[in-house]
Amino acid sequence: MCGIIGYCGPKAASEMLLSGLKRLEYRGYDSSGISVGQQNSGEPHSSEATLSIYKKEGKIAALRSIVPQELPGFWGIGHTRWATHGGVTDVNAHPHLDCTGEIAICHNGIIENYMALKERLEKEGHQFVSDTDSEVVAHLVESFYTGNLESAVKAAVSLIQGTYGLLVMHAQHPNEIIGARNGSPMVLGVGEGEMFIASDVSAMIAHTKQVVYCEDGEVVRLTPQGFHVTDLKDRPIDKSIEGISWELEEMEKDGYDHYMLKEIYEQVDSIPRAMSGRLDDTQAAAVLGGLNMSERELLAVKRIVILAAGTSYYAGRVAAYLLESLARIPCTTELASELRYRNPLVEEGTLYLAISQSGETIDTLMALRELQRKGGRVLGICNVVGSTIPRESDGGVYIHSGPEIAVASTKAFTSQLAALYLFTLKMARMRHMAWPQGKRFISGLRALPGNLAQILQNAPALEALAQKYHSAESFLFLGRGINFPVALEGALKLKEIAYIHAEGYSAAEIKHGPIALINPSTPSFFIVPDDHLRDKVISNMKEIKARKGPVIALCTQGDQAVAAVADDVITVPPCDEEFTPFHMVLPLQLFAYYCALQLGRDVDQPRNLAKSVTVE
Numbered sequence: 001m002c003g004i005i006g007y008c009g010p011k012a013a014s015e016m017l018l019s020g021l022k023r024l025e026y027r028g029y030d031s032s033g034i035s036v037g038q039q040n041s042g043e044p045h046s047s048e049a050t051l052s053i054y055k056k057e058g059k060i061a062a063l064r065s066i067v068p069q070e071l072p073g074f075w076g077i078g079h080t081r082w083a084t085h086g087g088v089t090d091v092n093a094h095p096h097l098d099c100t101g102e103i104a105i106c107h108n109g110i111i112e113n114y115m116a117l118k119e120r121l122e123k124e125g126h127q128f129v130s131d132t133d134s135e136v137v138a139h140l141v142e143s144f145y146t147g148n149l150e151s152a153v154k155a156a157v158s159l160i161q162g163t164y165g166l167l168v169m170h171a172q173h174p175n176e177i178i179g180a181r182n183g184s185p186m187v188l189g190v191g192e193g194e195m196f197i198a199s200d201v202s203a204m205i206a207h208t209k210q211v212v213y214c215e216d217g218e219v220v221r222l223t224p225q226g227f228h229v230t231d232l233k234d235r236p237i238d239k240s241i242e243g244i245s246w247e248l249e250e251m252e253k254d255g256y257d258h259y260m261l262k263e264i265y266e267q268v269d270s271i272p273r274a275m276s277g278r279l280d281d282t283q284a285a286a287v288l289g290g291l292n293m294s295e296r297e298l299l300a301v302k303r304i305v306i307l308a309a310g311t312s313y314y315a316g317r318v319a320a321y322l323l324e325s326l327a328r329i330p331c332t333t334e335l336a337s338e339l340r341y342r343n344p345l346v347e348e349g350t351l352y353l354a355i356s357q358s359g360e361t362i363d364t365l366m367a368l369r370e371l372q373r374k375g376g377r378v379l380g381i382c383n384v385v386g387s388t389i390p391r392e393s394d395g396g397v398y399i400h401s402g403p404e405i406a407v408a409s410t411k412a413f414t415s416q417l418a419a420l421y422l423f424t425l426k427m428a429r430m431r432h433m434a435w436p437q438g439k440r441f442i443s444g445l446r447a448l449p450g451n452l453a454q455i456l457q458n459a460p461a462l463e464a465l466a467q468k469y470h471s472a473e474s475f476l477f478l479g480r481g482i483n484f485p486v487a488l489e490g491a492l493k494l495k496e497i498a499y500i501h502a503e504g505y506s507a508a509e510i511k512h513g514p515i516a517l518i519n520p521s522t523p524s525f526f527i528v529p530d531d532h533l534r535d536k537v538i539s540n541m542k543e544i545k546a547r548k549g550p551v552i553a554l555c556t557q558g559d560q561a562v563a564a565v566a567d568d569v570i571t572v573p574p575c576d577e578e579f580t581p582f583h584m585v586l587p588l589q590l591f592a593y594y595c596a597l598q599l600g601r602d603v604d605q606p607r608n609l610a611k612s613v614t615v616e
């Protein structure tokens with residue numbers, strides 16, 4: 001979703017903003033823009049300045065092409081826009097200006113009462129030029145401005161209903177940026193004589209690894225010398241500076257054509273990282289210190305509810321199956337967006353798990369807050385250290401998959417699974433799982449990297465499969481039991497990056513409706529490991545074959561019965577049933593990737609999608 005960046009310091013602001021925006025590209029956007037303050041005398045400390053604004057629909061490269069090289073100016077703000085209110089046009093791109101052209105704002109979020117505010121401001125004589133909700137902020141700040149920019153911003157945001165990560169600059173306030181946060185992420189970067197402010201650390205990691213995470217209700221005043229944080233009532237807030245552990249190199253493509261491909265291959269390393277230091281061989285259990293719960297409290301858990309969105313939701317569905325079958329705890333997974341508005345019952349003995357790669361998904365965050373407001377205990381299973389969900393959770397587990405840049409989530413899914421498998425092991429060993437089973441479970445986890453490395457060798461076969469099938473208009477992905485959510489994830493991957501319509505179903509459900517879709521040009525991708533439901537799935541495959549539907553099967557090596565029915569077969573190494581989701585999802589990720597390539601799609605930044613979904 002929208003990305004924001006601000007810079008003040010001794011370097012050319014335009015270059016700092018453009019390179020920062022480039023790093024924010026992965027969030028998903030459709031236009032971008034910058035505002036750079038230029039001291040009229042050319043001196044960084046001159047008190048007279050004007051703002052230069054450049055905005056462009058399309059990629060950052062298009063914006064860069066209209067920004068003069070060596071543009072003077074030492075402070076500025078920039079934005080990547082993911083359209084919500086108003087079409088994708090140069091005019092609707094941020095920054096937006098007030099009537100004087102002296103105030104520029106960049107906004108991430110949604111102003112829900114913008115219509116009422118706009119009407120009021122128009123009556124007062126303000127002229128609007130865009131169709132966006134965000135432009136009202138520039139005019140509101142203008143209406144309150146009497147010489148103190150920070151006070152004007154505070155007065156403006158106190159009238160706003162909705163979410164914002166907001167940056168404001170004023171031509172008469174050289175080297176000063178005001179930031180305000182409510183519901184949209186914002187982080188400060190502390191450099192040597194320079195300061196950054198952005199929606200995530202990737203925008204500044206090339207320059208500093210010292211950061212300060214902002215909270216809702218905070219307003220920041222930034223100058224090259226430092227930062228000052230207050231609340232809306234001007235009370236100062238003490239903030240601590242934290243270090244970032246991610247390396248810049250982790251955010252590069254490292255020779256791969258796409259981030260998605262790199263991240264698929266990285267799973268061999270990211271899964272063990274999620275488990276590192278967390279397996280206790282002596283007790284055949286898992287050590288998860290971050291849960292912030294005693295063994296007694298964990299034993300008192302009677303029910304688990306998982307909340308998440310998208311791919312994280314499917315990881316939660318796999319975990320629910322596992323927690324129920326191995327830990328014998330009733331567990332359900334809910335779409336966070338639905339849970340929040342459903343007035344959920346929060347009962348004693350229920351533990352909530354919020355799963356989110358980014359840690360910023362607004363649906364998940366809002367559901368977490370609603371549950372906590374009702375007294376629920378929520379643990380976060382997240383990747384981005386310092387993001388909002390882990391900071392607001394009562395405890396949790398970082399999955400440590402490293403930065404995931406491609407919009408399509410791949411390595412985060414399997415690392416989420418790894419963390420959830422550890423959590424299941426911990427809960428199961430406190431209940432029904434005996435020591436030998438615990439040992440076997442740990443062996444299964446340890447075998448994953450080797451098995452996944454073998455599966456990656458299937459890449460050429462999956463590429464060939466994509467060549468054969470990429471022109472199909474529609475796919476079914478079918479699995480059962482613990483692999484039903486994997487079928488849903490396979491369908492999601494194909495939809496989001498190849499733009500091919502795909503439905504995920506329980507293989508058992510096809511006869512209740514979807515089988516009507518079957519014809520010779522609608523392939524069915526079956527997930528059919530050697531598990532207790534295999535024979536039933538083979539029967540479902542035959543039902544499709546009988547109706548002349550092409551059948552692709554993902555099965556265990558050497559499974560002749562499956563091979564005899566399917567038109568095309570991809571195999572994975574044998575493993576215990578509960579570990580099949582790790583094995584099955586990798587080929588589905590590669591298949592979606594190669595289909596997208598065949599179709600010439602923008603693999604890493606698919607149309608209309610955002611990496612971090614920070615608006616409802």
Ligand code: M6R
Binds near residue numbers: 357360496609
């Ligand atoms: O950051 P989160 O895990 O909370 O994101 C949730 C979904 O937006 C995300 O998984 C989305 O579905 C991905 N694009 C899937 O590849």
